[in-house]
Amino acid sequence: MFEEFEEQALTALKKVMKLKEIEPPGASDIKFEEPIEEYGDISTPVCFDLARVLKMSPREIAEDFVKKIDIKGTYIKEVRPKNGYINFYLDYEKIAPKLIKKVKDMKDEYGRGRIDRNKENRDIIIEHTSANPDGPIHIGHARNAIIGDTLSRIMRFAGYNIETQFYINDMGRQLAVVVWGLSRSKLERTKKNDLAILDIYIRANKMVEENTRYQNEVSELMRKYESGDREVIKQFEYAANYCLEGIRETLERAGIHHDRFVWESTFVRDSSVKKVVERLKGTRYLKENEVIYLDLREFGIKKELILMRKDGTYLYTTRDIAYHIWKSERGDVIDVLGADHKLVAQQLSATLKILGVKEPEFIIYEFISLPGKSMSTRKGVFISMDELIEESIKRAYMEVEKRRPDDGVKFKKDIAENVGIGAVRFNIVRTSHEKPITFRWEDALDFESQGSPFIQYAYARACRILEKDKKGSLHEDFAVSKLTSHEKRLIKAISKFPYVVKNSARSRRPSLLANYVIELANIFHRFYMYDRVLNSETEVFRLNLVYATKVTLENSLNILGIKPLEKM
RNA sequence: GCGCUCGUAGCCUAGCAUGGAUAAGGCGCCGGCCUUCUAAGCCGGAGACCACGGGUUCAAAUCCCGUCGGGCGCGCCA
Numbered sequence: 001m002f003e004e005f006e007e008q009a010l011t012a013l014k015k016v017m018k019l020k021e022i023e024p025p026g027a028s029d030i031k032f033e034e035p036i037e038e039y040g041d042i043s044t045p046v047c048f049d050l051a052r053v054l055k056m057s058p059r060e061i062a063e064d065f066v067k068k069i070d071i072k073g074t075y076i077k078e079v080r081p082k083n084g085y086i087n088f089y090l091d092y093e094k095i096a097p098k099l100i101k102k103v104k105d106m107k108d109e110y111g112r113g114r115i116d117r118n119k120e121n122r123d124i125i126i127e128h129t130s131a132n133p134d135g136p137i138h139i140g141h142a143r144n145a146i147i148g149d150t151l152s153r154i155m156r157f158a159g160y161n162i163e164t165q166f167y168i169n170d171m172g173r174q175l176a177v178v179v180w181g182l183s184r185s186k187l188e189r190t191k192k193n194d195l196a197i198l199d200i201y202i203r204a205n206k207m208v209e210e211n212t213r214y215q216n217e218v219s220e221l222m223r224k225y226e227s228g229d230r231e232v233i234k235q236f237e238y239a240a241n242y243c244l245e246g247i248r249e250t251l252e253r254a255g256i257h258h259d260r261f262v263w264e265s266t267f268v269r270d271s272s273v274k275k276v277v278e279r280l281k282g283t284r285y286l287k288e289n290e291v292i293y294l295d296l297r298e299f300g301i302k303k304e305l306i307l308m309r310k311d312g313t314y315l316y317t318t319r320d321i322a323y324h325i326w327k328s329e330r331g332d333v334i335d336v337l338g339a340d341h342k343l344v345a346q347q348l349s350a351t352l353k354i355l356g357v358k359e360p361e362f363i364i365y366e367f368i369s370l371p372g373k374s375m376s377t378r379k380g381v382f383i384s385m386d387e388l389i390e391e392s393i394k395r396a397y398m399e400v401e402k403r404r405p406d407d408g409v410k411f412k413k414d415i416a417e418n419v420g421i422g423a424v425r426f427n428i429v430r431t432s433h434e435k436p437i438t439f440r441w442e443d444a445l446d447f448e449s450q451g452s453p454f455i456q457y458a459y460a461r462a463c464r465i466l467e468k469d470k471k472g473s474l475h476e477d478f479a480v481s482k483l484t485s486h487e488k489r490l491i492k493a494i495s496k497f498p499y500v501v502k503n504s505a506r507s508r509r510p511s512l513l514a515n516y517v518i519e520l521a522n523i524f525h526r527f528y529m530y531d532r533v534l535n536s537e538t539e540v541f542r543l544n545l546v547y548a549t550k551v552t553l554e555n556s557l558n559i560l561g562i563k564p565l566e567k568m
Numbered sequence: 569g570c571g572c573u574c575g576u577a578g579c580c581u582a583g584c585a586u587g588g589a590u591a592a593g594g595c596g597c598c599g600g601c602c603u604u605c606u607a608a609g610c611c612g613g614a615g616a617c618c619a620c621g622g623g624u625u626c627a628a629a630u631c632c633c634g635u636c637g638g639g640c641g642c643g644c645c646a
Contacts, residue, residue, distance in 0.1 A: 031586065045588050048626070058626085083589055132646070172646045291644055302570080302642080309644045316646045339640045342572055366574070367639065374639090399608065419608085431581065436574060436639050442595090443580065447608065449594045457608050465605050507585070515582060518593085529601095529610045546605095568608070 001075070001099050002495040003502075006032055006042055008074040009088045013044065016068045022050065037485075040080065040087035041492065047084050058084030092488045096480045096545075099495050103548040111498040111555050113505070115159035123161040123331035126152050129251065129258070130167040133243035134174040135198030137250060138375055138382035139439055140338065140368045145385075146428045146561075147365055148336040149256040150510040153559045158505030163331065166258040170240045170265050171319060174378075176222045177204050178239050179232075180214070187242070192386070194246025197239065202380050226268055226313055236265075250385050254421055255561040267322035273314050276322050276355075277307055283354055299350035303343065317344060321351050324360060328352070333360035334508070339367055339436075363508055365433035371440060388444060393420030395445045396453075400568070415568050419453050422562035426452035429560065430514040450518050455557060456565050458521035458528075462550040463566040465533050469543055478540040486527035490545055493520045494552045501559070510560075517556040524549050 013030055017023075035043040047058035047065070054061060062081035069079050069086075077091035103110045115121050128148020131141045148164065156162045169175065178197055181204025188196045208214040224232040244261070251258070267273050280286045285294045292308040307318045327333045337345060342364060349359045367374065375382035397416035404412065427444060430451070431437065447453050466474065483491070496516070504512040527549075533542040557564045 029586090031588085033586095033588075035589070039589075043589085045627090048588070051626075085589065169646060174646070293644090300571090306644050311644085313644090315644070320646095339573075340646095341641090343641055344646090346572090364573090369639075396608095403606080403608070434574070435581085440580090446580090446595070449580080451594090451608095453608050454594095457606080461606065461609080468605060509585090511582085515593095518582095522593085525609055526611095528605075532605070534605050568606085 001095055001102070002492065003499045005075045005088075005090055005095070005495075008071075008076055009042055009044070012069050012071060012074065012076065012079075013046065013065070013086070015070065016065050019068065022054070035085070035087060039082055039085070040078075041090040043085050043087045045085055047086065051084075062086050090492065092483050092491055093480050095495065096483065096487075096491050096541075097478075099491060100544045100548050103494065103551050104544070107551055108555060108558075110551055111501045112157055113159035113498065113502050115161075117161070121160070123163065124155065124334060125163050125165055125327050125331045126155070126334045126336065127165045127167055127327070128152075128336035129256070130169070131247060132169050132172060132174050132377070133197070133240040133247070134178055134201045135243070135377045136192070136194040136384040136386060137247055138377065138384050139388055140375055140382070142254075142385040142388065142424070143365055143368055143428050143433075143437070144336050144338060145251060145254070145256045146425050147363065147433055147510060150425070150429045150513075150560055151334075151336070151363065151505075151508060153561060154501065154510055154513055155505045157555075157559050158501050160505065161331075163259045164257065165327070166261045167323060168240060168244065168261055168263045169316070170236055170263050171222070171226065171268065172264075172316065173218065173222065174201065175236060175240055176218045176225070177201060177208055178243070179221055179235050180204055180208065180218050182235070182239055192246050192249070194243050194250070197243040197246070198377070198380070202378065205378055223311070223313060225265070228269065250389075254385065254389060254425065255563075262323065264319050264323065267319050267326065268314065272322040272326065273319050276318065276325065277314075279355060280307070280351070285354055294347075294351060294354075296347060296350045299346070299353070301343075301346055301350060303347075305347045305351065317347060320344070320348060321355075324348060324352060325355070325357055328357050328360075332358065334363060335360050336363045336365070339364055361508070363433060366436035368437045368439050371438055383439065389421060389424055391441070392424050392445060393417055395447065396420040396423065399447055399453075411567075415565060418563040418565055419447075419456060419568065422452035422456060422557075422560075423447060425561050426455075426514060429510045430518075432509065432511045450522065452560075452562050453568075454525075455517050455521040455553065456562065456568055458524045459550065459553045459557065459564045460566060460568045461528055462524065462546050462553065465546050466543065466550065467566075468534055473540045474543045474547055476540045478538075478544060480541060481538065484531055486523070486531050487542075487545060489523045490527050490549060493523050494548050497552050497556070513556065513559060517553070517560065520549070520552060520556065524553070 010030060030044055030046045032042050032044050047061040050061050051058045062084050065086055066079050066081045071079060075091050075095050076088050078089040080087050126148055129141060129145040131137045152162050152164050178201045181200040185200060188199060208218055221232060225236050277292060287293055287295050290310040291306055294305040294307060296305055305317060306315055308314055324333060345362045352359050393416050396419040397412060400412045400415045500513055500516045504510060533539065533546055536542060554564045
C-alpha cells in the first residue's frame, strides 16, 4: 500500500504538470524520497529540476503546484510545500483499516509478489555454496550459502520461479588428492564425514606437495577420472559423496537448501565440454599453440583463458562454461561467488557472449578473514560453519538459561538452537555483500546488538499479547480514531513490506530486507513500550495492529530463514 | 606493477543503484525506566571535517578523476 501511495503522489504530480504543459525533467522522471517525519511521509525535490526551465524559484513552483494538486480518492491526506520540496502526508486513518484487513486476509501470503511469466521473465537458477568436497565448509562458504539461500527465498517470495543449485567440483585436484589419500589411510568413522575427509586431505596434501612421484600419481588419477575409468570413478564418487553428506548436514541445520546438486564431471562425460571447445574453434578468439586458449583482450581481459592443456585435459573454467550453457538453457542464471572469482566471472561472461549465450548475473561477496590472516582449508586454518553454529547456540543457551531458568531443558535447547542459528544467518546477511568482513568471535556472538534475537523477541512479544486476548477481541469490528505516533510508524512500516521485498529481490540485495526487519522490530518495541494494548480504550484496533505486525515479522523471518519463536 | 573492490564516531554497520532539507543505528561509555502485555526491551547524554585532494552540479557520503590505506585477483589450481 505504501507503493500505491507513492504512485498516487506521482500521478497527482503528473496531472498538474500536464495541466501546465510542463514536460517532466529529463529521463529521470520524478524522484521521491522519504524525509524526516516532520516533513511528511514522502517527498519530491522535483521543483529544483524544474526551476531552470520555468525560470522560477523551486519554492514558488512548489507552492504553485501544491495549490493545484488533486488528492481526492487517494491515500494522500495533505500536500505541503517546504523549502522548495513538495511533501506528501499519508492518510493513516484511511489506510489503517484497509491495510489490516489485507494482512488478515493474506496472512503468510502478505507481501508476496507476482512476476509474469513471459520471455522477459524466465525461471531463475541461483547457484550458491558450491564448496569443494575436501572438508567442512568454513565461515567464508557460509557467507556464500547464506547470501545465496536468503536471496533465493526473497526472490521466490517476490514471485520468481527459482531453482537453487550446488555445483560439485569433483574434477578438481583437491578431490583427487583426497582420493589418493584414501588409498593410503583409513577414514575415521567416528568423526563427522566432512571432518574425516579433511583429515585425509590435509595429510595427503602435505605428502603430495613434498613428493613429485605422488604428484604424478594424483595427476594420473585425474586423467583416469576424466577418461572414465570405472574403478576410479567409483572412488571419486565415494569420496565426494562421503564429504558432501557432512556438508549437507551442516547446511540443513542452518536451513539452507539446494534443489539440485550438479556434478562437474557430467559435462565432461556427456562431451559437452568438448563441444564447447569445438564451438569456440570457429571464432576468432580461439588460439592454439601447445594448448588451446581464448584471447579475450577485446573484452578488456588481458589474461588469456586456457581451455585445454597439452595433454588434452580440460580446465575448471572450460567445464564451468559448459555448465553455464546447460544452466542458461533452463533459465536465467545468478551465481553467488567469492571475490577470488572476479576474474573467472569476467572470463566466463566474455566467453558466453562469444557463444551468444546469455551471461549470468554475478553476486560477488568479499572475503571473511580471520584477524591478521586469511582462511585456508588446505592448511586447516579456518573456522568451520559448524563451530560457529555450535558456539552461537551455546551462547544462546546461556542467555535463555539466564532469563528462563525454570523452564524445561528441551524448551531451552529448542530456543537456543533457533536463536543461535538465526543470529548466525542474520549477522551475515545484514551486511552488504561487497564489504569485507574480519571475523571476530565477540561480534559473531554479540546478542546485545540489534540482530535476530531482537527481531525474534519482538515477534514473541506480539504473540504473547495476542495469546492473552481471551475474549477474541481481535475479530471484532473496530474504528480508527486518532492514532499515536507509534501506531502510525507501525502502519507505515507494515505497509512498506511488499515494497521492500520487491526492491530487495530486484536489486538482489538481501541486506535491504534484513535492515528493514530490524526497523520494523524496533518500531514495534517502542509501540509496545508506550501504547498499552490489552484493556486499553482502543484495544480492538491495537490487537489488530499487533496481529498485522506479527504476520509481517513472521513472513520476514521466514524469508530470512530464521525461525519465528512464540516464546523466548 | 596492472585490474577489480572496500574505506562513514573508539569499534561494527545502514544510507551510495535512482545526487537533494539537521548523515541513521548498534556495541562500548555516562545517566535513567520493571506494582499492568516477557527489561533478549525502552528513553536521555557524550561521540563524525562520511580516508584525503580535486572536479561536475543550484545541491555530493552518494557521480567523475587522482592520492593514500586494506582486501582479492593476475596458475596449463579450482
